[in-house]
Amino acid sequence: MNENEIKGDSYNKETVLDAASRCRNCNYCFSICPLFQSTRGFMSQTPSGILQSIKYAIKWDLLKGNEKETLRDLVYSCTTCNGCVVRCKAKATGIPVLEAIEAGRKILREMMIGPLPQQRKPLKDLLKNGNPYGEKPGKRFEWLQDLPVKRLPQEQADILLYVGCTLSYDQELHGLGRNLLAVFDGLDINYGVLENETCCGDPALRMGDEAIFQELMNANVRLFKEAGVKKIVTVSPHCFNTFSKEYPVQERQWSVRHYVEFLLDILKEKKAALTKKLPYTVVYHDACYLGRHNQIYDPPRELIAMVPGIRLVEMKMKKDEALCCGGGGGRMFAEVEEEPKLARTRINQAIDADADVLATACPWCYTMLMNAAKDMQATDKIKVMDITGLLKESMDTNE
Amino acid sequence: MKSSPPQTLIEDMERIVGKKYVSAHIFERIKNSLDTFPYEAERDSLPYVVVMPGSKEEISEIMRYANGSKVPVFIRGSGTSFIGAARYPVPGIVLNTHRFNAIELSEDYGYFECGPGCICASVEEALKKRGFFLPAAPGSRLIASMGGIISNNTSAHIVDTSIGKPGDYVLGIEAVLPTGEIIETGTKGLRRPAGTDLTKFFVGGDGLLGVITKIRMRLVPQFERACGIAVYKDLESVARAVQRMYMERRPAPFFMEFMEEKVAQIGYDLKGIESQRGAVVLFVTNADSKEEAARKADQILLSLSAEDPFEAQRIEDAVLWEKLWSAREVIGSFLMQQSGNQWASAEVVSNLKDLPECLNEAANFNKGLPVLSQLTSYLFGHIGGLTMHPGVIIPKDWDNEKKKKAIDEKFQREEELNLKYGTCGGEWGQFSKRTSFFVKRYGEKGYGLVKDMKKVFDPNNILNTGLLED
Ligand SMILES: Cc1cc2nc3c(=O)[nH]c(=O)nc-3n(C[C@H](O)[C@H](O)[C@H](O)COP(=O)(O)OP(=O)(O)OC[C@H]3O[C@@H](n4cnc5c(N)ncnc54)[C@H](O)[C@@H]3O)c2cc1C
Numbered sequence: 023m024n025e026n027e028i029k030g031d032s033y034n035k036e037t038v039l040d041a042a043s044r045c046r047n048c049n050y051c052f053s054i055c056p057l058f059q060s061t062r063g064f065m066s067q068t069p070s071g072i073l074q075s076i077k078y079a080i081k082w083d084l085l086k087g088n089e090k091e092t093l094r095d096l097v098y099s100c101t102t103c104n105g106c107v108v109r110c111k112a113k114a115t116g117i118p119v120l121e122a123i124e125a126g127r128k129i130l131r132e133m134m135i136g137p138l139p140q141q142r143k144p145l146k147d148l149l150k151n152g153n154p155y156g157e158k159p160g161k162r163f164e165w166l167q168d169l170p171v172k173r174l175p176q177e178q179a180d181i182l183l184y185v186g187c188t189l190s191y192d193q194e195l196h197g198l199g200r201n202l203l204a205v206f207d208g209l210d211i212n213y214g215v216l217e218n219e220t221c222c223g224d225p226a227l228r229m230g231d232e233a234i235f236q237e238l239m240n241a242n243v244r245l246f247k248e249a250g251v252k253k254i255v256t257v258s259p260h261c262f263n264t265f266s267k268e269y270p271v272q273e274r275q276w277s278v279r280h281y282v283e284f285l286l287d288i289l290k291e292k293k294a295a296l297t298k299k300l301p302y303t304v305v306y307h308d309a310c311y312l313g314r315h316n317q318i319y320d321p322p323r324e325l326i327a328m329v330p331g332i333r334l335v336e337m338k339m340k341k342d343e344a345l346c347c348g349g350g351g352g353r354m355f356a357e358v359e360e361e362p363k364l365a366r367t368r369i370n371q372a373i374d375a376d377a378d379v380l381a382t383a384c385p386w387c388y389t390m391l392m393n394a395a396k397d398m399q400a401t402d403k404i405k406v407m408d409i410t411g412l413l414k415e416s417m418d419t420n421e
Numbered sequence: 422m423k424s425s426p427p428q429t430l431i432e433d434m435e436r437i438v439g440k441k442y443v444s445a446h447i448f449e450r451i452k453n454s455l456d457t458f459p460y461e462a463e464r465d466s467l468p469y470v471v472v473m474p475g476s477k478e479e480i481s482e483i484m485r486y487a488n489g490s491k492v493p494v495f496i497r498g499s500g501t502s503f504i505g506a507a508r509y510p511v512p513g514i515v516l517n518t519h520r521f522n523a524i525e526l527s528e529d530y531g532y533f534e535c536g537p538g539c540i541c542a543s544v545e546e547a548l549k550k551r552g553f554f555l556p557a558a559p560g561s562r563l564i565a566s567m568g569g570i571i572s573n574n575t576s577a578h579i580v581d582t583s584i585g586k587p588g589d590y591v592l593g594i595e596a597v598l599p600t601g602e603i604i605e606t607g608t609k610g611l612r613r614p615a616g617t618d619l620t621k622f623f624v625g626g627d628g629l630l631g632v633i634t635k636i637r638m639r640l641v642p643q644f645e646r647a648c649g650i651a652v653y654k655d656l657e658s659v660a661r662a663v664q665r666m667y668m669e670r671r672p673a674p675f676f677m678e679f680m681e682e683k684v685a686q687i688g689y690d691l692k693g694i695e696s697q698r699g700a701v702v703l704f705v706t707n708a709d710s711k712e713e714a715a716r717k718a719d720q721i722l723l724s725l726s727a728e729d730p731f732e733a734q735r736i737e738d739a740v741l742w743e744k745l746w747s748a749r750e751v752i753g754s755f756l757m758q759q760s761g762n763q764w765a766s767a768e769v770v771s772n773l774k775d776l777p778e779c780l781n782e783a784a785n786f787n788k789g790l791p792v793l794s795q796l797t798s799y800l801f802g803h804i805g806g807l808t809m810h811p812g813v814i815i816p817k818d819w820d821n822e823k824k825k826k827a828i829d830e831k832f833q834r835e836e837e838l839n840l841k842y843g844t845c846g847g848e849w850g851q852f853s854k855r856t857s858f859f860v861k862r863y864g865e866k867g868y869g870l871v872k873d874m875k876k877v878f879d880p881n882n883i884l885n886t887g888l889l890e891d
């Protein structure tokens with residue numbers, strides 16, 4: 023079967039039933055699940071709880087019943103952080119829990135039960151506008167109009183910087199974007215952005231809509247081909263993961279990296295570019311789609327540690343045990359029960375680590391954590407910064 | 422006892438604990454009806470509702486209500502019971518203890534108190550931060566609740582002859598009786614009561630006589646450790662070495678695990694350990710100082726060395742030790758992952774005198790059993806505690822009935838062996854799937870006393886109904 027094909031209902035059901043039949047209900051996975059930790063602790067709000075729910079919904083014909091919306095709320099509350107997969111592999115039966123949960127989403131979407139009501143509009147917007155925020159495609163790069171950034175395919179560049187929707191449309195993130203561009207410029211990187219960039223498709227996939235994902239993927243693949251793209255660097259770990267794992271191998275005539283790995287390699291050669299000492303104690307928050315999904319744990323730490331003056335510390339929950347910020351899996355677009363808010367817990371963990379800067383490498387983590395710090399009125403205790411902000415500050419000799 | 426619930430059960434529960442803490446949707450009910458047994462949930466016995474009370478008063482009210490309306494109540498910690506205590510035979514109210522998750526260290530009193538919903542690993546961590554340790558080390562530490570641990574009174578992997586059971590450290594508890602009264606037992610002092618101590622009805626009480634709502638335990642300082650290994654040509658030598666250790670009056674090890682040769686080889690291959698093939702014994706000693714722990718280990722090695730081991734020595738290389746220890750820990754999950762199926766094991770306990778014979782029988786655990794003999798049996802366990810966990814991998818493709826039969830056979834053989842050696846399970850609790858063992862081991866009179874006692878505490882058989890057979 024072509025990887026690119028939509029695999030269909032029976033495949034998805036089989037994925038769920040196979041995983042559930044191997045799940046031992048040992049409940050080890052509870053211990054890492056952010057959903058379990060941020061809800062009241064009911065057992066269905068856990069990895070194996072969701073898995074068993076979908077299994078019995080299939081087996082007992084509950085998909086049509088009056089509790090189908092309850093099932094939907096459970097299945098869509100997962101942040102897709104991959105913690106359960108890591109824990110189940112280390113301690114139990116090693117089943118693909120998340121793949122099964124996502125197969126459940128596809129089943130629900132196919133039956134028009136999913137996604138969550140608040141996710142319907144973003145999903146429609148993805149199809150209509152190529153972004154989940156209801157913004158016009160033409161507005162995507164308004165924020166860098168005054169900057170001399172090359173546009174592909176009209177212009178040529180070695181690297182396609184794939185900016186992504188969140189950074190493009192969220193004003194709060196434009197500063198982060200500018201920092202990144204300044205770092206790229208400072209390091210003489212020959213890069214450009216894709217004139218007609220469109221969403222990578224991650225939100226569609228996470229919300230269980232394979233058809234919309236396919237549309238977006240096909241559009242991107244066409245654009246990459248037209249522009250002769252050979253190397254892609256992404257800002258978001260979600261785009262990175264989607265390009266590297268969800269796009270079919272046969273379509274990939276390009277390599278893709280997340281900016282942390284890309285910049286780490288360059289800065290190893292050009293360490294002198296980081297001139298200014300920063301007197302910060304920094305703690306890094308592992309993004310799920312860099313860490314647990316792609317095992318990129320050390321590069322962001324190495325990158326931060328390269329900045330002169332910085333003292334790098336760790337939170338209690340780190341690397342494959344890191345607590346998710348709560349923003350993944352389509353949850354950016356919906357209100358889901360969260361008490362306490364994961365991002366708030368994470369802010370507290372950063373403060374407990376005696377850090378004054380909490381560094382991120384994902385626009386969604388940045389947004390979630392920044393908003394939490396503001397809500398908690400904790401911005402004087404902990405400053406949320408993207409790693410690019412630290413690099414820019416250290417490279418910026420004029421300040 | 423299958424009851425019809427009052428029409429207003431859910432609203433009544435919501436009134437007691439608040440709407441937020443009641444769940445009656447089918448998916449919550451399904452998950453609460455599952456445990457580690459590999460067979461399916463049954464629609465007829467799904468709980469009616471799951472409630473998550475936040476105070477002892479709320480539990481008291483639930484129990485009074487349940488008595489009034491004759492609806493069973495099942496206490497649920499994390500549902501990891503290995504004997505079927507978390508798979509309820511009839512519908513009822515599931516009382517989830519998750520919200521009882523406070524832990525308080527009172528160093529000035531020399532004890533800590535925790536709620537039954539505290540997870541074992543969080544208690545361990547809170548204690549460790551202040552230089553204390555938890556006298557229980559189950560494989561399920563990341564998820565098992567303190568309520569589950571204390572109602573089973575399991576020290577788990579820790580060798581009981583070394584530091585005893587968690588119950589030896591429990592100074593007192595607070596519990597809600599099945600009829601709703603709240604009682605406190607034990608002491609705030611550091612000596613457990615002499616003579617009658619009501620604590621004993623609840624610690625290791627299998628959840629029959631009340632809902633534990635608070636546990637008070639003595640603070641035990643952390644200690645230093647030393648580690649060692651011995652490798653033997655066969656299981657008989659392992660058994661004889663352990664017998665020697667006890668009979669030659671060596672210090673009791675804190676942990677003492679073993680793996681039969683084929684199991685050890687799997688673990689070694691996985692962890693990239695180059696070592697002598699054979700049956701492996703790994704042990705840890707504990708003491709106030711490193712020197713004393715090492716001295717204890719050397720003492721134990723004197724006995725272990727007398728049974729002609731391929732090797733018997735202390736391990737001082739921490740990295741190597743970590744590898745060896747984790748080789749033992751990953752076996753179950755590796756076997757499951759390799760086959761895509763589920764692990765099911767028994768708890769065979771020997772007496773000291775018959776250890777060689779018992780170990781041999783445990784190694785041939787599934788022989789002659791109609792269903793289980795179709796599978797390969799694997800053997801490891803806590804040999805210092807004379808405990809063996811022979812296990813099999815149950816194919817996921819077996820039909821439900823066959824899986825049930827496999828689990829029944831497992832308990833049947835465990836029962837035969839533990840009866841033969843005059844022992845009983847030291848880890849997982851005594852009733853549910855083990856009730857028939859209890860009757861045979863302690864007689865109708867012994868079992869009758871338990872039932873009578875249950876009646877005194879729980880006249881309507883409301884709490885954990887079905888744990889004892891009616
Ligand atoms: C992977 C795995 C590894 C394990 N390793 C070990 C091990 O090494 N050693 C070992 O001994 N066990 C082990 N177990 C079994 C299990 O974890 C223990 O029996 C544990 O004590 C059960 O805790 P729980 O919170 O899951 O209790 P549950 O399964 O929810 O309940 C167990 C029993 O305790 C009762 N109970 C729970 N809370 C209370 C309370 N507050 N008051 C009164 N009664 C209560 C319940 O009603 C029930 O009868 C393991 C289980 C798994 C899945």
Ligand code: SF4
Pocket residue numbers: 044045046047048049050051052069070106109110114115116117119
């Ligand atoms: S850890 Fe794996 S086997 Fe255990 S309950 Fe979770 S999903 Fe199931």
Ligand code: SF4
Pocket residue numbers: 054055056057058068069072099100101102103104105106107119120
């Ligand atoms: S992916 Fe993360 S949030 Fe989702 S069930 Fe697994 S551990 Fe929980």
